[in-house]
Amino acid sequence: MSKVLVIGAGGVGSVAVHKMAMNPDIFSEVHLASRTVSKCDAIAASVRERTGVTVPTYAVDAEEIAEMTKLIEKVDPRLVVNLALPYQDLAIMEACLRTGVDYMDTANYEPREEAKFEYRWQWEYHDRFKAKGLMALLGSGFDPGxxxxxxxxxxxxxxxxxxxxxxxxxxxxxxxxxxxxxxxxxxxxxxxxxxxxxxxxxxxxxxxxxxxxxxxxxxxxxxxxxxxxxxxxxxxxxxxxxxxxxxxxxxxxxxxxxxxxxxxxxxxxxxxxxxxxxxxxxxxxxxxxxxxxxxxxxxxxxxxxxxxxxxxxxxxxxxxxxxxxxxxxxxxxxxxxxxxxxxxVSYTTGVPAMIGAAMMLTGKWKGEGVFNMEQFDPDPFMDMLNEHGLxxxxxxxxxxxxx
Incomplete structure (x- = not known):
């Protein structure tokens, strides 16, 4: 099973979902959720027109752990791809731990009340993901990524x-x-x-x-x-x-x-x-x-x-x-x-998000715990950049x- 649940319906989410739909050999199903379901529906309509692939859509408040947990349980994906706002990273990680699902994002967590960009909040999840046998990949965009x-x-x-x-x-x-x-x-x-x-x-x-x-x-x-x-x-x-x-x-x-x-x-x-x-x-x-x-x-x-x-x-x-x-x-x-x-700008982040997800789903990058991009073999990722538009x-x- 290579079903993924994408959270976030901005430009990056749109690119990532389009590119996932273009690679059905890796992504058997792509599901999309955000706070505003109409944005998800617009992306799904574009994907269907361009690729013929149907993308189910959902409304979710990604900062509410219980709501995220319920959605993950409903969709039952192998991987949650977080392309929402960085304020929501920790809540989505918590929901992944509760449901036993791997996690990936493109930007590190920051608190709403302070423009402070640090990985420490997410690095602190390493032991919890490792204990559950789960993998979290951080920062799979362009920069970072x-x-x-x-x-x-x-x-x-x-x-x-x-x-x-x-x-x-x-x-x-x-x-x-x-x-x-x-x-x-x-x-x-x-x-x-x-x-x-x-x-x-x-x-x-x-x-x-x-x-x-x-x-x-x-x-x-x-x-x-x-x-x-x-x-x-x-x-x-x-x-x-x-x-x-x-x-x-x-x-x-x-x-x-x-x-x-x-x-x-x-x-x-x-x-x-x-x-x-x-x-x-x-x-x-x-x-x-x-x-x-x-x-x-x-x-x-x-x-x-x-x-x-x-x-x-x-x-x-x-x-x-x-x-x-x-x-x-x-x-x-x-x-x-x-x-x-x-x-x-959306494309250069959304394509690497798709590739990072592909690295995890195909097992080319694997581990238990919380990881950054620097910890894996760069070659398969670099090969996919050449193959998929970057x-x-x-x-x-x-x-x-x-x-």
């Missing part, structure tokens, strides 16, 4: 050690909106406005949000300003690649995005603490999310490409001294939309980034 697999592929095939690592995430797409986020606005803005952190010489170094900016010329996109941020794969990479002296994460943002975000911060619209309005408590960032365009609605108007990859420097496997390699994927927004009805390339550079 593919970027970690890229690093481990380089360490297996090119570098004996990784001394420095830079992850570069560039979205060169243009959707024609003055200000809109390409994935969940609430999560996106929480990430961007949080203090930046990077790993250096065995400790975390913190800098103010968006304070470190550099320009980089991205293939198929061109020169872009990128900003140093914190991203959760830095934490798992620092743990599983212990020889790393430095690891940083960079993301590109246009000047218009920065301008709008600065104004929104200055007027308090990015706050995540409640404020009183006309006798009711509201959270400004959640209100802002409600008035911004739904990311899934941007697919038909987004043009351009994404370029996401790793630049790693270390001791070469062949003993030829220190070398630097750049490994990356370039994805076209319009191609992604033509295939799945979603833009490339081809990658690697080249040797003259040296590491000059900054």
């Amino acid at each position: 593919v970027t970690s697999v890229f690093a481990m592929w380089l360490k297996k095939h090119r570098l004996k050690t990784i001394r420095t690592l830079d992850i570069l995430d560039c979205n060169g797409g243009d959707h024609g909106q003055a200000f809109a986020t390409n994935f969940n606005p609430e999560i996106n803005i929480r990430e961007v406005t949080a203090p930046a952190r990077h790993w250096e010489n065995g400790e975390w170094v913190e800098t103010p949000a968006m304070a470190v900016k550099r320009e980089f010329d991205f293939e198929a996109v061109g020169p872009k300003n990128m900003y140093m941020m914190y991203h959760e794969e830095l934490e798992s990479l620092a743990r599983f690649v212990p020889e790393m002296e430095r690891a940083r994460f960079w993301m590109t943002f246009g000047d218009e995005y920065i301008k709008h975000l600065t104004v929104l911060q200055n007027v308090g619209m990015t706050r995540i603490d409640p404020v009183m309005y006309q006798g009711h408590e509201i959270i400004p960032l959640q209100f802002l999310k409600a008035v911004l365009p739904e990311p899934a609605s941007l697919g038909s108007t987004t043009k351009g490409k994404t370029n996401i990859g790793d630049i790693a420097t270390g001791e070469a496997l062949d003993g030829s001294g220190e070398k630097t390699f750049y490994i990356r994927n370039i994805c076209d927004h319009e191609d992604a939309y033509a295939e799945t009805g979603n833009q490339a 081809p990658w390339k690697v080249e040797e550079l003259d040296g590491p980034l000059p900054f």
